[in-house]
Amino acid sequence: MKAYILDQYGKGRPLRLADVPDPVAGAGEVLIEIHATALNQLDGKLRDGAFKPIVPYKPPFVLGHDLAGVVVAVGRGVRRFKVGDAVYARPRDLHIGTFAERIAVNEADVAAKPATLSMAEAASIPLVGLTAWQVLVEIAKLKRGQKVLIHAGSGGVGTLAIQIASHLGASVATTASAANADLVRSLGADTVIDYRTQDFSEMLSGYDVVLNSLDGTTLEKSLKVLKPGGKLISISSPPDPAFARAMGLNIVLRLVLRVMSAGIRRKAKRAGVDYSFLWMHADGGQLAELGALIDQGAIRPVIDRTFAFAQLNEAMTYLDSGRAKGKVVVTLPAAATPTTEASA
Numbered sequence: 001m002k003a004y005i006l007d008q009y010g011k012g013r014p015l016r017l018a019d020v021p022d023p024v025a026g027a028g029e030v031l032i033e034i035h036a037t038a039l040n041q042l043d044g045k046l047r048d049g050a051f052k053p054i055v056p057y058k059p060p061f062v063l064g065h066d067l068a069g070v071v072v073a074v075g076r077g078v079r080r081f082k083v084g085d086a087v088y089a090r091p092r093d094l095h096i097g098t099f100a101e102r103i104a105v106n107e108a109d110v111a112a113k114p115a116t117l118s119m120a121e122a123a124s125i126p127l128v129g130l131t132a133w134q135v136l137v138e139i140a141k142l143k144r145g146q147k148v149l150i151h152a153g154s155g156g157v158g159t160l161a162i163q164i165a166s167h168l169g170a171s172v173a174t175t176a177s178a179a180n181a182d183l184v185r186s187l188g189a190d191t192v193i194d195y196r197t198q199d200f201s202e203m204l205s206g207y208d209v210v211l212n213s214l215d216g217t218t219l220e221k222s223l224k225v226l227k228p229g230g231k232l233i234s235i236s237s238p239p240d241p242a243f244a245r246a247m248g249l250n251i252v253l254r255l256v257l258r259v260m261s262a263g264i265r266r267k268a269k270r271a272g273v274d275y276s277f278l279w280m281h282a283d284g285g286q287l288a289e290l291g292a293l294i295d296q297g298a299i300r301p302v303i304d305r306t307f308a309f310a311q312l313n314e315a316m317t318y319l320d321s322g323r324a325k326g327k328v329v330v331t332l333p334a335a336a337t338p339t340t341e342a343s344a
């Protein structure tokens, strides 16, 4: 099959389109023919080598974290899916590789594709949708009437987070540029702050939750808008000791992360705020819940641009600009694979 390989870590390094052996569905896995994939900042950061100590992929490997497609084979013990099912997924760390025609994925990471979405739309959801869900539902336990600030509301995570928070009945403020104000309002933002001309930390107060996806300065300023007992949840930096433990990192890395996060943890404690860092995880069950909300019309995908598989490197360059409104999606030819037998 065809796949995009990262041969070596390197900033902005193009991926190489190559012929690689077809994957096989192992026990508990489904083999999926990929119809569409989406790009994430995580792909760029992995390519650049920024996360080598945390998720130690050894080049050459196939990049890519999101997919929508059709099950073409099932491995031993698979119960929830059968050949022909339309699905979407974010394969778990160290088992990624959706910039390819096919991939074998643990069935626990997979959910039925929302019926109301095209393959391209469905591929835009998993990584960012799960991230927003895990911040707002799993960690923040956001409730009706609470106030949440979502930074970078026009980005991949932000466009989903605004909709989830709004669906949960929270009052939503977001930072976005003026050009994206209508977009974020249409997704459910009640208060829109133009980050280029206004200072959110002077305008907001008494918030219950902040989702930070921006830099350290924004993170620190976010403390000012939270009320005592509020939650500051960062997905950009800095990782905290709980994350280091959960990832099973070695003692040196644990120490490094403890030191890196010491400043914000100290300031948060002083403000009576709970600081945590989230590294999202694959979860087919949560994807099914998101799918139900999508099919009910509570959440919609936001796609900035769609590229053909042959243009995946151009798509990566576009993602690197950091200006995408919602998601950058890549569609595949998805040649029919007439496999009907279990392959493991």
Ligand SMILES: NC(=O)c1ccc[n+]([C@@H]2O[C@H](COP(=O)([O-])OP(=O)(O)OC[C@H]3O[C@@H](n4cnc5c(N)ncnc54)[C@H](OP(=O)(O)O)[C@@H]3O)[C@@H](O)[C@H]2O)c1
Binding pocket: 040, 041, 042, 045, 127, 128, 131, 151, 152, 153, 154, 155, 156, 157, 158, 175, 176, 177, 180, 195, 213, 214, 234, 235, 236, 278, 279, 280, 281, 319, 322, 323, 324, 325, 326
């Ligand atoms: N820890 C995790 O598990 C996890 C998961 C997902 C994402 N992340 C991280 O979260 C960050 C965001 O991811 P993403 O996929 O949402 O990124 P993205 O889609 O590439 O974000 C682009 C958007 O951010 C907006 N933006 C840029 N600078 C801004 C600022 N200073 N204030 C407000 N908006 C700003 C841009 O709007 P303008 O063009 O108007 O500037 C653009 O619409 C990345 O660093 C990513 O690596 C972490």
